Amino acid sequence: QEDENGILFVCFPVTAIAAVLSRSSMTVKRSLNELETAGLIMRVRQGIGEPNRIYVLIPGKEDAALA
Secondary structure, rough: OEOOOEEEEEEEOOOHHHHHHHOOOHHHHHHHHHHOOOOOOEEEOOOOOOOOEEEEEEEOOOOOOOO
């Protein structure tokens, strides 16, 4: 999907990621936090009951998201 600026993102609920990877939701949340801390992804909250938008970032470039 594209946001209002034409930047691609994915909406993938934590429970769905956990099911696909055969891991617990807690493991997925911890891994997403590590990726965000490392500057590899950016998550944007969408609201109650909605999955976050996940943008893949290009290391070393500020505000740069991959398609």
